[in-house]
Amino acid sequence: MSATTVTTPNRTTVHQMAFNALFEKIITDLTAGDDTLLSLYSHCLDDPDGSLVTARPTPDHSLPPDAPPSWSILTNPDLLSTTKLTANLLDLTLAAALTPDPTDEVERTASRIARTLGITRSRALTYCDIGTMLTRMPITSSTVSCGAFTLDLLRILADLTYAVDDAHIAAVDAETAAYLTPVRPRQAVPGPVVLRREITRIITTHQPEALPLDPADADLPPVEFQTEFSVDTRNDDYTVFHVTVPADEGTGIVRIIDAVASAHDCSRAAAFTELCHGTVGDVRVTLNCYRNLDAGEMHLENRWLSPVATDRWMRRVTHLTVPSHTAHDGRFATESQRALLAGIDGTCRAPGCERPAATADADHVHRVDDPDRPGARTDSRDLQSLCRQCHNAKTRGLLDFTRLGDGTTVTTSIDDGHTVVTVPNGPMSTAVTTFSHRLNRRVATRAEHATAREEWRRLTRDAVNEVPF
Numbered sequence: 001m002s003a004t005t006v007t008t009p010n011r012t013t014v015h016q017m018a019f020n021a022l023f024e025k026i027i028t029d030l031t032a033g034d035d036t037l038l039s040l041y042s043h044c045l046d047d048p049d050g051s052l053v054t055a056r057p058t059p060d061h062s063l064p065p066d067a068p069p070s071w072s073i074l075t076n077p078d079l080l081s082t083t084k085l086t087a088n089l090l091d092l093t094l095a096a097a098l099t100p101d102p103t104d105e106v107e108r109t110a111s112r113i114a115r116t117l118g119i120t121r122s123r124a125l126t127y128c129d130i131g132t133m134l135t136r137m138p139i140t141s142s143t144v145s146c147g148a149f150t151l152d153l154l155r156i157l158a159d160l161t162y163a164v165d166d167a168h169i170a171a172v173d174a175e176t177a178a179y180l181t182p183v184r185p186r187q188a189v190p191g192p193v194v195l196r197r198e199i200t201r202i203i204t205t206h207q208p209e210a211l212p213l214d215p216a217d218a219d220l221p222p223v224e225f226q227t228e229f230s231v232d233t234r235n236d237d238y239t240v241f242h243v244t245v246p247a248d249e250g251t252g253i254v255r256i257i258d259a260v261a262s263a264h265d266c267s268r269a270a271a272f273t274e275l276c277h278g279t280v281g282d283v284r285v286t287l288n289c290y291r292n293l294d295a296g297e298m299h300l301e302n303r304w305l306s307p308v309a310t311d312r313w314m315r316r317v318t319h320l321t322v323p324s325h326t327a328h329d330g331r332f333a334t335e336s337q338r339a340l341l342a343g344i345d346g347t348c349r350a351p352g353c354e355r356p357a358a359t360a361d362a363d364h365v366h367r368v369d370d371p372d373r374p375g376a377r378t379d380s381r382d383l384q385s386l387c388r389q390c391h392n393a394k395t396r397g398l399l400d401f402t403r404l405g406d407g408t409t410v411t412t413s414i415d416d417g418h419t420v421v422t423v424p425n426g427p428m429s430t431a432v433t434t435f436s437h438r439l440n441r442r443v444a445t446r447a448e449h450a451t452a453r454e455e456w457r458r459l460t461r462d463a464v465n466e467v468p469f
Contacts, residue, residue, distance in 0.1 A: 067185035071148035072351070072420040075186055089147040091127075092134075095154065098124070099131030126155050133158040137173040143180045148189050156192055160199045163210040175202045184408055184421045188351040194425050201304065248300050248309045252287055258359075259285045288339045288358065289313050290427040299427035301358040302346050323428065327379035333362035337380045346426030349409045350390035350399060357385035357426060363394065365403045384409060 073081050094117075100109050106125075113124035133154075134141040144154065157176070164172050179198055190198070203210055232240035245253065260271035260280045274280050289305075291298040298310040305313060323340040333341070342357040349357075363386040364378070384403055386394060393399050402410040407424040423429070 069182040069187065070185055071146065071182050071189055072186045072418070073148050073189065074146060076418055078416065078418075085147045088150055091151040092130075092145065092147065092149075092154070095127045095130035095151075096134055097131070098127045099135055100128050126151070126158075129158040129162065130154045133161055136169055137161065137176065139173045139177040140180065143177040149180070152192060153189070153195055156196055157199065160196065160203065161210075164203060164207055165210065168207040168210070171206050172202055175205075184423060186410075186419055187421045187423065190425070191347075191352065191354045193354040194347065197302075197304070198425075204304075246309065248303060248305055248313070251300055251303060252285075255287060255359075256285050259283050286335060286339075288342060289317065290343045292427075297427075299343075301342065302356055302426055304427075325380045327381075329377050331377060333378055333380070333383055337378070337383065338362050340380055340428070341383050341385055343426050343428035344407055344424045345385040346424060346429060347385070348387040348390050349384045349401070349411075349422050349424075350386060350393070351411050351420040351422055353387060353390050355387040355389075360385040360387045361391045363391055363401075365401050381405070 073085055076082075098113055109128065110121045110124045113119070113127065114121045117124070130151075134144075140157070144157075161169075161172060161176070176199060179202065200211060227246075228242070228244035230242040232242065257268050257271050257275065260266075260275055260283050261268050263281070263283045264271060264274060266274070271280075287300065289298055289300050291310075296310075298305045298313070300309070300313060321336060321339075323336065323343065325340070326334070326337060328334065341362055342360070345357040345360075347353065347357055348355045348360050362383050365382050365384050382403065384401060390399070394401065398414050400412045400414060404410065407429065409422045409424075410419060411422065412419045
């Protein structure tokens with residue numbers, strides 16, 4: 001058995017780490033003749049009421065095969081990206097400098113910081129919480145010191161991990177840092193929704209009792225009692241219904257109401273009324289559940305389901321399928337192709353968009369009538385999830401997409417030439433069977449068979465011993 005020793009830095013160490021990252025960035029810019037901060041200051045003096053105008057490089061649609069993994073904000077050469085990067089580093093440095101001692105009084109410390117910086121007490125406590133998180137999680141602290149993560153993302157990390165105890169914090173720290181490390185060049189930083197979901201998954205693996213409450217469910221009772229229906233009829237002109245259901249049930253109900261609203265071209269309220277009266281006609285809704293047969297985990301579209309919710313939705317399953325890539329000569333994606341695509345993508349694949357893939361369009365990355373791409377017109381490998389707004393931007397020629405074989409999407413903005421990479425984040429984004437996975441699965445299967453065989457032998461022996469002679 002081997003043991004790993006992790007040294008937790010004190011406030012001074014974290015503070016110095018953040019300052020070093022900030023000054024290294026500034027010195028690098030000055031050495032390269034960038035003079036970003038000076039240029040920004042000069043621009044504001046010359047045109048204080050104008051908008052920032054940055055150089056727009058020639059669009060680069062390729063992804064260099066030898067380029068190291070990196071966050072896109074660290075590689076974009078324009079003034080705005082560099083300024084935001086500097087602001088992120090300053091926030092990180094401030095949080096590290098404001099890390100409180102465990103014995104410091106909360107009210108007194110928050111009030112002092114608020115007065116000194118001219119901010120609210122709530123924002124002061126946010127800086128304190130982030131500083132504490134940086135001290136408790138040294139590997140994550142080193143990872144985020146690059147400056148790619150905004151104060152809002154750091155706050156999410158602090159809010160999610162504060163309840164993890166000392167026995168599990170090292171493991172959570174290591175996995176969190178690994179998730180916050182880019183795997184592709186010019187990769188987009190994960191958004192708040194995806195970040196919260198992935199860090200929650202990590203904590204679930206190591207210490208489920210440290211899981212935070214879902215912000216939307218903060219005042220709700222335990223999941224088995226999360227049902228309530230009340231009516232407010234105090235106004236003579238309208239009636240207000242208050243309905244409380246578990247989050248997974250809410251996903252299904254909203255999808256049903258939206259489908260009725262779309263079919264009848266009406267509002268959600270009108271669709272709900274028609275649904276109650278049974279006059280919606282032939283409106284069908286398909287909700288896709290994805291289950292990992294090895295781990296037993298299950299997702300309703302892109303939402304992780306608890307064991308209680310898993311049992312509930314398994315009883316509703318009407319069709320089972322093993323998803324795989326397919327192609328056909330029709331123009332539109334089939335239901336199975338859409339289910340596979342939503343399970344892989346998770347969210348809209350445009351950088352910065354986190355709308356769910358389950359309600360997005362199945363977009364052809366390349367034109368279906370492209371003469372340079374003969375063969376099947378609709379191939380699931382050549383589809384991507386785009387919400388209607390981002391799909392319209394692509395149709396207008398504002399965004400250009402390339403999808404790689406592993407599901408990675410390279411997006412180039414026609415406006416400014418930036419190339420940003422997004423990776424799939426759905427429940428099936430890692431559903432690739434390698435030889436290592438195959439071996440582990442075969443070993444686990446053999447162990448299950450051996451256990452079952454031994455149990456059968458035990459029952460047989462017990463039955464024989466109970467027979468009187």
